[in-house]
Amino acid sequence: MRLATIRTNGTTATVRIDSIEDTAEDSGTVAHGTTIPGYDTVGDLLCEETWEAIASDAAGDPVAITEADFAPVVPAPRKIVCVGLNYANHIREMGRDLPANPTLFVKYPDALVGPYDDVNAPPYANSELDWEGELAVVIGKQARRVSAADAENHIAGYAVMNDYTMRDYQYRTLQWHQGKSFEKTTGFGPWLTTKDSFAFGGELATYLNGEKVQSTPTDDLVFSPSDLVEYISHIYPLDPGDVIVTGTPGGVGHARDPHVYIGDGDTVEVVVEGLGSVRNTTVFE
Structure with missing residues (x-):
């Protein structure tokens, strides 16, 4: 469904x-x-x-x-919890070791836009604009200190997220949040696919102006959705409608030599097999 x-x-x-x-x-x-x-x-x-x-x-x-x-599939989640460094190929391209625990940061609902809306980038934060295609987990039942074995019962389903990232702001400090939560820069949708209608293992692909720049099977996560629900729910409860953004695969522009960034008028599309696609056009203010 x-x-x-x-x-x-x-x-x-x-x-x-x-x-x-x-x-x-x-x-x-x-x-x-x-x-x-x-x-x-x-x-x-x-x-x-x-x-x-x-x-x-x-x-x-x-x-x-x-x-x-289409509006963002959940327009105002109480919590959006993002996971950094969760695909092995992305971790390696960033020169890091596989983590023992999830790396978490938050995104605010103000960052969300519809799956086909424009993304507006302010002039002071558009010089190192990068793409990150991600799979999002949507909570359907409160999860508080649940086990990984029980976590599936708390997941409503999955959606696609187009996580525009301002790399210059992200790397100003050791905390990534400020480069990840700019207003109206994250396409989310197009719909929630319930967990019974989705199977992991298909391709997650990101396209910049029609050229494929990221590709990975969705089951190549270091920490699975169930692992993440278990871990996060031992820090704070996850409520219905809350979102976990599970991380991005390799192929981001910042990791390329030379770096490649999103420009004015560029379109970023994220396609997850079995979930649909999100496509946003970039507008420099």
């Missing part, structure tokens, strides 16, 4: 995606869905203990959805 938050009539609504179009060239339609009455966002729906049954049984209005309609 796929769930999305869409923009409609000046507000948002939660929809169950019933079918996906092969092409949007003629009508602009990307998908067809059914509204889930009473829930403005997917995050609101996930707060219900029986959210899966509610979504499955929903018989609201049918909707045709265009790219511009």
Whole structure:
């Protein structure tokens, strides 16, 4: 099952995606869905203990959805916890050893934009703008000090995240957060694919202006989603709608020689097999 938050009539609504179009060239339609009455966002729906049954049984209005309609799939998570250095190939390209524990930092909801929205980069932070395609885990049931064996029961599903990174700000200090949470720089969506509808092992790929710059199988993580839920939930509870961003594979621009960065007008697309794609165009303010 796929769930999305869409923009409609000046507000948002939660929809169950019933079918996906092969092409949007003629009508602009990307998908067809059914509204889930009473829930403005997917995050609101996930707060219900029986959210899966509610979504499955929903018989609201049918909707045709265009790219511009998609909002961030969870527009305002209480927590967005990011994991650095979690794909072995990326760790090696950055010249580091495989970690014994996850490296965590936070991103704020202000950073999120829709999966097809423009990303606006301010003039003081656009000189070392880099790409990071990532798989995001969305929590569906509160997790507090859970075991890895039980962690799967607390995961609602998965989505795609386009994690633009300001490298100059990131490396100003030893703390990465300031280069990772600029306002409206993170495409998130296009929908939540529930865990029963997704299998790990497919390709995660990032494209810069159509050229593939990152590629890895999604099961090449050092710390799996279950490992991360266990670890993080022993620090603080994870609530329904919270997001764990699991890290990026090798191929980032900052690790290249010479460095390659995103320019004005460049488009970054992240495609995760089984989850869909996020595509954002870069606009230098």
